[in-house]
Amino acid sequence: MEIEIQLTNRPIAEKISPSSQLDSIGAWLEFRGVVRGEENGEKISALEYEAYPEMAEREIRRLLEEISKENLCLAAKVIHRVGIIPVGETAIYVGVASRHRIEAIALLGEFMDRLKQDVPIWKRRALPANFAGDDVGSLIIPQKKLETPHVVSCKSLDEAIAEIISCCQPMSPVRVSLEESFGRVLRETVCAPEDLPANDRSTRDGYAILADDVAENFQVVDTIHAADWKPRQLQHGEAVRVATGAALPCDGVRVVMQENVERDGGHIRIKKREAGLNLRKRGEDVKAGQPLVPAGACLDAGKLALLATAGYAQPLVSPRLCVIHFTTGDEIVPPDQTPKPGQIRDSNSFLIRGLLQKFSCDLEQSHMPEDFERAKSQIANRKSQIGNADLVLVSGGASVGEKDFTRPLLEWLGLEIVFSQINVRPGRPLIFGVSGSRVAFGLPGNPLSHFVCFHLFVATALAKLIGAEPEKFLRGQLAEKLNDTPCPRETLWPARLDMAGLHPLAWASSGDITCLTETNALVRVPANRGSIDAGTEVEFLTT
Ligand code: AMP
Ligand code: MG
Numbered sequence: 001m002e003i004e005i006q007l008t009n010r011p012i013a014e015k016i017s018p019s020s021q022l023d024s025i026g027a028w029l030e031f032r033g034v035v036r037g038e039e040n041g042e043k044i045s046a047l048e049y050e051a052y053p054e055m056a057e058r059e060i061r062r063l064l065e066e067i068s069k070e071n072l073c074l075a076a077k078v079i080h081r082v083g084i085i086p087v088g089e090t091a092i093y094v095g096v097a098s099r100h101r102i103e104a105i106a107l108l109g110e111f112m113d114r115l116k117q118d119v120p121i122w123k124r125r126a127l128p129a130n131f132a133g134d135d136v137g138s139l140i141i142p143q144k145k146l147e148t149p150h151v152v153s154c155k156s157l158d159e160a161i162a163e164i165i166s167c168c169q170p171m172s173p174v175r176v177s178l179e180e181s182f183g184r185v186l187r188e189t190v191c192a193p194e195d196l197p198a199n200d201r202s203t204r205d206g207y208a209i210l211a212d213d214v215a216e217n218f219q220v221v222d223t224i225h226a227a228d229w230k231p232r233q234l235q236h237g238e239a240v241r242v243a244t245g246a247a248l249p250c251d252g253v254r255v256v257m258q259e260n261v262e263r264d265g266g267h268i269r270i271k272k273r274e275a276g277l278n279l280r281k282r283g284e285d286v287k288a289g290q291p292l293v294p295a296g297a298c299l300d301a302g303k304l305a306l307l308a309t310a311g312y313a314q315p316l317v318s319p320r321l322c323v324i325h326f327t328t329g330d331e332i333v334p335p336d337q338t339p340k341p342g343q344i345r346d347s348n349s350f351l352i353r354g355l356l357q358k359f360s361c362d363l364e365q366s367h368m369p370e371d372f373e374r375a376k377s378q379i380a381n382r383k384s385q386i387g388n389a390d391l392v393l394v395s396g397g398a399s400v401g402e403k404d405f406t407r408p409l410l411e412w413l414g415l416e417i418v419f420s421q422i423n424v425r426p427g428r429p430l431i432f433g434v435s436g437s438r439v440a441f442g443l444p445g446n447p448l449s450h451f452v453c454f455h456l457f458v459a460t461a462l463a464k465l466i467g468a469e470p471e472k473f474l475r476g477q478l479a480e481k482l483n484d485t486p487c488p489r490e491t492l493w494p495a496r497l498d499m500a501g502l503h504p505l506a507w508a509s510s511g512d513i514t515c516l517t518e519t520n521a522l523v524r525v526p527a528n529r530g531s532i533d534a535g536t537e538v539e540f541l542t543t
Pocket of ligand 1: 329345
């Protein structure tokens, strides 16, 4: 059987040409799965599909070959669209050629039944009727090698970061108001719709006269306030009273500050002219069509002011991330409690809450009992909500102790584990899981490991999800000696960065937290390196 498979982000054509096999006698049966305007009783505007393309193609081929053994057909053509598919448009097209229509109908029926179960293409979500995003961007997820619990591989720092980058796709953007855009990543390059300023404007309260008019006395022929628009050709000997920001009456003028003018009724005498013209020329700030803010920029106060000036009231930005964070460990008590012997106060919740401030997210935090069955029943009624979060973080329980259940918990939540160990100090047990475009991390419980793993790995995943560039290692000089004994693992060493360079901070164990009060950089110490002298150039990450 001739098989043709396409996974595409683009709309599927209205007319698809039949397979070449149709030249020989037979039937060409066509099926189109069109997105309906309702999902689970709710009105929707679109469905979002995602796929692992290679695996999906392989499975579709396997399915067709298997089914065609029973229902002998000549050819099949399958086109599946992924990304956001608006209501009324085709999500899947299947064409089947066979000698008799009955075989084509049978093959198609069985194929459609099994497609949902066997092929890694998911309906990610239904977009509500008022969805404002307009990007039909790619949701084809590059295929990754998943870790099976039997084959645990220990990733190097670079390998782990590369895996995270390849697994995380930018989320579909949305249009929101400027008020809601602060801190979000802009997902389109915004260009100036017109010259800024849009016309020549006075920068002073004063009098506009022709720039080449050398007279001393002038007749005041008009007044222009900031909101007025009164074009007129000035003559020699004429002046117009202008306010700061007022549009000037014509070309070729200068403004004399009112402090340098004596006014007498309808006349003025200019005592002194300033050297400058006291005006802003049209397009002096930026010309129409020039880029104002590039896609990928994080919208801070200055950029929002610029978008407002340019009239971009609804920028296309990344959606807010939905993040769920669980702490684990029966020894953990809230900070307002006095720990009994053996207990410690929860610091990771506050570390995570603070570190996430840099990203626009809605965060839910809760504590789990240190028993897998009890933990599962505690969150059973929220399982699908948790499974739909963009990011799930679990603090502690990431190792292989008998009470460490983060890995099975993430698997129970539907995540596939990509890796579960990294060759990095601090932070060896680090679990990374994915499910479609959702990601999860099981972080080692010690606060310093948490801090390091967040900056190295979680922040990288978050940056990818929101369409920003992940932070890169920079190069800088050690201002003081870094005292270490050679360690077979690469180390991320807390440091304070100032004008003199990097000052390594004291820490002995990943439970040490006092150094975090000063840490604003992590120095990358190569495996087996040991101490590094002051003045040496090193790689570091800002935190
Ligand atoms: P675990 O990764 O669960 O083996 O935990 C390693 C260490 O981190 C243990 O000493 C825990 O008590 C500590 N730890 C775990 N969770 C927290 C937390 N939320 N706040 C502070 N320390 C924690
Ligand atoms: Mg624990």
